[in-house]
Amino acid sequence: MKLTILGGGGFRVPLVYGALLTDRAEGRVTEVVLHDLDAGRLSAVARVLAEQAAGVPDAPAVTATTDLDEALTGADFVFSAIRVGGLEGRANDERVALAQGVLGQETVGAGGIAYGLRTVPVAVDIARRVARLAPDAWVINFTNPAGLVTEAMARHLGDRVIGICDSPVGLGRRIARVLGANPKEAWIDYVGLNHLGWVRGLRIAGRDELPRLLADPGLLGSFEEGKLFGVDWLRSLGAIPNEYLHYYYFNREAVRAYQQAEKTRGAFLRDQQARFYEAVTAPGARALDVWDRTRAEREATYMSENRETAGAGERDADDLSGGYEKVALALMRAIARDERTTLILNVRNRDTLSALDGEAVIEVPCLVDANGAHPVAVAPLPGHATGLVCAVKAVEREVLAAAESGSRTTAVKAFALHPLVDSVNVARRLVEGYTQVHPGLAYLK
Ligand code: G6P
Ligand code: MN
Numbered sequence: 001m002k003l004t005i006l007g008g009g010g011f012r013v014p015l016v017y018g019a020l021l022t023d024r025a026e027g028r029v030t031e032v033v034l035h036d037l038d039a040g041r042l043s044a045v046a047r048v049l050a051e052q053a054a055g056v057p058d059a060p061a062v063t064a065t066t067d068l069d070e071a072l073t074g075a076d077f078v079f080s081a082i083r084v085g086g087l088e089g090r091a092n093d094e095r096v097a098l099a100q101g102v103l104g105q106e107t108v109g110a111g112g113i114a115y116g117l118r119t120v121p122v123a124v125d126i127a128r129r130v131a132r133l134a135p136d137a138w139v140i141n142f143t144n145p146a147g148l149v150t151e152a153m154a155r156h157l158g159d160r161v162i163g164i165c166d167s168p169v170g171l172g173r174r175i176a177r178v179l180g181a182n183p184k185e186a187w188i189d190y191v192g193l194n195h196l197g198w199v200r201g202l203r204i205a206g207r208d209e210l211p212r213l214l215a216d217p218g219l220l221g222s223f224e225e226g227k228l229f230g231v232d233w234l235r236s237l238g239a240i241p242n243e244y245l246h247y248y249y250f251n252r253e254a255v256r257a258y259q260q261a262e263k264t265r266g267a268f269l270r271d272q273q274a275r276f277y278e279a280v281t282a283p284g285a286r287a288l289d290v291w292d293r294t295r296a297e298r299e300a301t302y303m304s305e306n307r308e309t310a311g312a313g314e315r316d317a318d319d320l321s322g323g324y325e326k327v328a329l330a331l332m333r334a335i336a337r338d339e340r341t342t343l344i345l346n347v348r349n350r351d352t353l354s355a356l357d358g359e360a361v362i363e364v365p366c367l368v369d370a371n372g373a374h375p376v377a378v379a380p381l382p383g384h385a386t387g388l389v390c391a392v393k394a395v396e397r398e399v400l401a402a403a404e405s406g407s408r409t410t411a412v413k414a415f416a417l418h419p420l421v422d423s424v425n426v427a428r429r430l431v432e433g434y435t436q437v438h439p440g441l442a443y444l445k
Pocket of ligand 1 (some may be wrong): 144166167226265269298299302303324
């Protein structure tokens with residue numbers, strides 16, 4: 001089984017490889033091909049992987065290439081985890097928006113639109129190549145903004161592209177834990193778009209335990225989302241939102257905190273990661289230790305401004321070890337070995353949410369087997385949530401249209417229609433600002 005990782009020089013690749021190393025079963029991945037545009041980053045990550053594999057019998061063989069077509073040819077699975085424009089691009093996404101007084105964030109609001117506009121054309125090119133060179137491969141998309149990028153790729157790959165995110169999984173795990181349940185035995189009623197979904201129920205042995213959580217302020221305030229959103233707001237909603245909804249429900253505070261931060265998240269990571277790639281390639285470096293220290297710092301500081309404005313304190317130790325690689329591995333196993341399982345994934349809506357058309361990619365629990373991922377029926381969203389989902393999907397559609405046509409006017413429309421952009425004039429200035437700093441937006445005319 002051959003797995004190709006696009007963005008193979010990326011920092012989170014060792015998480016994926018670590019997960020592969022735990023898989024001893026028949027039909028596992030035996031060959032990993034790393035693809036990246038940057039040969040230096042590829043060799044840095046390959047060093048970490050080599051240390052991870054040391055002493056592990058039959059560890060998947062790793063090769064690296066900067067040739068995309070070569071990497072894709074013969075792949076059974078393709079993981080796409082690329083970052084168009086790098087972390088410098090992410091920092092610019094944040095900076096330009098914050099200068100206009102609106103949210104600059106990797107996936108939400110103006111920053112997410114700018115990132116989407118840069119990424120969609122590249123993702124579409126990849127999808128076309130996969131369709132040509134590895135037509136039977138399954139593509140697992142981690143590339144953000146994950147819902148939008150998955151939808152762009154699905155236009156070329158249909159249901160053979162599946163988007164993943166670790167945040168709904170983490171949310172479900174936390175809720176199950178505070179309720180004293182085994183997360184594996186809980187059925188989580190969650191739906192929305194990527195980074196824009198709500199848990200409306202959590203059934204254990206057929207019984208919905210969420211009302212018990214909502215009724216108990218002590219329990220409700222004891223985990224990440226309770227601290228971030230506050231007990232009263234969660235009880236008003238009657239649901240537990242994805243942590244990214246903090247940017248909507250507490251937008252003013254989040255924007256102010258980001259503006260006042262010494263460094264935005266993107267700028268912090270740009271500098272942190274530059275130090276990592278330098279240190280890890282130094283002669284005599286213990287690559288795995290360097291990587292692990294950097295990872296721990298990255299995890300500990302995740303969403304720190306949001307937590308600060310909410311007075312949420314430090315992250316729980318249990319929340320620090322992601323889970324993104326586990327979702328990826330579980331998905332791949334279910335498909336490759338027909339091991340039927342349920343996972344929250346980004347797939348085409350079909351008729352799950354009646355307010356959206358069938359092609360719209362949504363985030364929803366899916367039954368997964370050798371035939372792919374099939375969304376399960378969920379309860380409808382309340383009006384306020386449907387409103388947000390439809391508004392943001394409409395923005396995503398404008399981004400897709402702008403990427404296809406190269407129309408600057410359509411790009412302005414995408415920004416202007418976003419619920420977190422408060423004036424058409426701001427949208428115009430955002431397009432102005434972003435096209436000045438991003439060479440990847442030169443196609444907008
Ligand atoms: C979560 C989200 C990802 C996002 C990441 C950002 O894992 O689900 O979509 O890319 O956080 O973390 P970072 O350390 O890059 O700020
Ligand atoms: Mn995500």
